[in-house]
Amino acid sequence: MSERPAYTEYHPRWLRRQPSTYWWLERRAYLSFITRELSSIFIAWFVVYLLLLVRAVSRGDSSYQAFLAWSRHPVVLVLNVVTLLFVVFHAVTWFKLAPKAMVVHLRGKQLPAALISASNYGAWVAATALVLWLLLGG
Amino acid sequence: MARRSLEPVLWLLFSAGGVASALFVPILVLLFGLAFPLGWLSPPSYEHLYGVLRHPLTRLVLFAVCTLSLIHGAHRFRFTLYDGLQIKHLNELINLFCYGGAIVLSIWAGYLLWRLS
Amino acid sequence: MGDKITLQVTRYRPEEESSATVQEYEVPCPKDWVVLDGLNYIKDRLDGSLTYRWSCRMGICGSCGMTVNGEPKLTCETFLSEYGHGPVKVEPLRNFPVIRDLVVEIGDFMRKLVSVKPWIIRNKEKLLSDGEYLQTPDELDEYKQFGMCINCMLCYSACPIYGLEPGFIGPAAIALAQRYNLDSRDEGSAERLEVLSEHDGIWGCTFVGECTEVCPKHVDPAGAIQRYKLTAALDNLKSFVIPKSAR
Numbered sequence: 119m120s121e122r123p124a125y126t127e128y129h130p131r132w133l134r135r136q137p138s139t140y141w142w143l144e145r146r147a148y149l150s151f152i153t154r155e156l157s158s159i160f161i162a163w164f165v166v167y168l169l170l171l172v173r174a175v176s177r178g179d180s181s182y183q184a185f186l187a188w189s190r191h192p193v194v195l196v197l198n199v200v201t202l203l204f205v206v207f208h209a210v211t212w213f214k215l216a217p218k219a220m221v222v223h224l225r226g227k228q229l230p231a232a233l234i235s236a237s238n239y240g241a242w243v244a245a246t247a248l249v250l251w252l253l254l255g256g
Numbered sequence: 257m258a259r260r261s262l263e264p265v266l267w268l269l270f271s272a273g274g275v276a277s278a279l280f281v282p283i284l285v286l287l288f289g290l291a292f293p294l295g296w297l298s299p300p301s302y303e304h305l306y307g308v309l310r311h312p313l314t315r316l317v318l319f320a321v322c323t324l325s326l327i328h329g330a331h332r333f334r335f336t337l338y339d340g341l342q343i344k345h346l347n348e349l350i351n352l353f354c355y356g357g358a359i360v361l362s363i364w365a366g367y368l369l370w371r372l373s
Numbered sequence: 374m375g376d377k378i379t380l381q382v383t384r385y386r387p388e389e390e391s392s393a394t395v396q397e398y399e400v401p402c403p404k405d406w407v408v409l410d411g412l413n414y415i416k417d418r419l420d421g422s423l424t425y426r427w428s429c430r431m432g433i434c435g436s437c438g439m440t441v442n443g444e445p446k447l448t449c450e451t452f453l454s455e456y457g458h459g460p461v462k463v464e465p466l467r468n469f470p471v472i473r474d475l476v477v478e479i480g481d482f483m484r485k486l487v488s489v490k491p492w493i494i495r496n497k498e499k500l501l502s503d504g505e506y507l508q509t510p511d512e513l514d515e516y517k518q519f520g521m522c523i524n525c526m527l528c529y530s531a532c533p534i535y536g537l538e539p540g541f542i543g544p545a546a547i548a549l550a551q552r553y554n555l556d557s558r559d560e561g562s563a564e565r566l567e568v569l570s571e572h573d574g575i576w577g578c579t580f581v582g583e584c585t586e587v588c589p590k591h592v593d594p595a596g597a598i599q600r601y602k603l604t605a606a607l608d609n610l611k612s613f614v615i616p617k618s619a620r
Binding site: 130131132133134135137141142144145147148151155215218219220221226227228 | 385388391392443467468470471472473478509511533536537579580581582583586593595596599600602603
């Protein structure tokens with residue numbers, strides 16, 4: 119059967135339904151998916167924010183203090199609260215799904231997905247602890 | 257392979273960026289976005305932060321996290337534009353905007369981190 | 374839950390109309406009836422012109438996939454009692470062109486399935502006298518899940534990427550390719566890579582994950598695809614570093 123059939127009496131016109139622009143609103147799972155994908159914008163924003171911090175630090179103490187003051191501005195605060203929500207959503211969904219791609223074999227048997235998940239979460243805890251220690255401890 | 261496509265490489269970078277951003281960004285947002293501005297924790301002193309930042313290992317890791325996270329975000333956003341807004345026919349413009357943006361910001365990151373020394 | 378339930382069934386009669394309409398039927402709903410029983414009641418007693426596919430009525434042939442109240446389902450496995458008082462909306466499977474009423478055109482999937490070569494590929498076949506190919510239970514476990522696919526296409530219906538881009542090769546085709554790639558008897562991974570690594574292949578997938586959610590046989594095509602992305606991407610890297618002749 120060809121891709122573009124000629125419509126005849128014995129080959130009636132097929133009904134082709136186009137997805138709507140708002141297909142992602144039709145199911146909860148799709149909405150959840152698009153939310154996860156939109157976290158990409160907030161990741162990018164926060165990298166810019168971090169780089170602004172680095173730039174402020176490289177310019178000296180007064181610049182750093184000015185940055186901290188700017189970070190207290192209500193608009194920036196609200197933006198960062200939203201960013202935190204999206205970024206945590208990204209991290210949680212990432213660690214839930216990553217084991218699907220990483221199938222590790224030991225002595226011919228697959229390691230249980232729960233083990234891969236646990237090691238991912240473990241790495242998250244370790245990375246968080248490292249950052250906390252670097253910035254607040256030492 | 258029939259066609260030397262960039263897709264596999266982009267996906268690997270996207271994945272690496274996904275891991276890097278998932279591991280490091282949440283705590284950084286919590287600290288520098290909320291805890292320090294709102295006074296829940298006192299921010300590190302200038303001397304301390306500068307000391308931590310200018311360490312070559314910190315700069316290297318921070319550069320990697322920034323660059324990979326930017327590529328991750330760019331890749332994901334590109335597909336969001338394709339599928340969410342159904343504007344795949346503008347794919348050249350979208351690719352330029354997304355990956356181009358990531359590259360430009362990565363160069364800026366490299367410059368800033370290099371300048372710290 | 375009364376003794377009758379309303380089914381709102383999509384009708385499309387191309388010789389009469391250019392768009393779909395909805396027709397309502399009241400059918401009995403005993404406790405053990407499924408949507409397919411309702412459709413068969415309509416065809417037998419109420420309206421013989423209703424057109425739909427079904428066969429085994431026990432969830433193994435994959436023929437009776439339809440969209441029930443917005444969800445892709447096998448109508449032989451979906452109980453009417455799940456829907457309380459109703460009404461139950463029965464539409465043709467989404468993301469496929471409709472030929473008539475509830476029957477969709479599945480040629481696209483069939484072509485894509487063949488394109489991934491879902492059969493054992495050997496560089497050199499064993500002689501019959503050498504005996505059968507042996508496989509341990511662990512080797513069977515590697516691919517068994519992906520072999521449970523009944524080609525019902527509910528996953529294609531749930532996949533928004535397939536709806537937006539008909540060129541996308543789709544969940545079941547990739548899962549079935551993996552079923553053979555991961556089979557210890559198979560030597561055809563490289564051949565399948567050609568088809569799967571094209572732009573319309575696995576790279577269109579953004580891991581929405583709905584395909585796995587709706588699969589009636591728990592195949593987990595989303596997992597198969599992500600795993601294959603890693604394999605294909607690492608293979609791609611290797612091909613840059615190690616020339617083909619040395620591999």
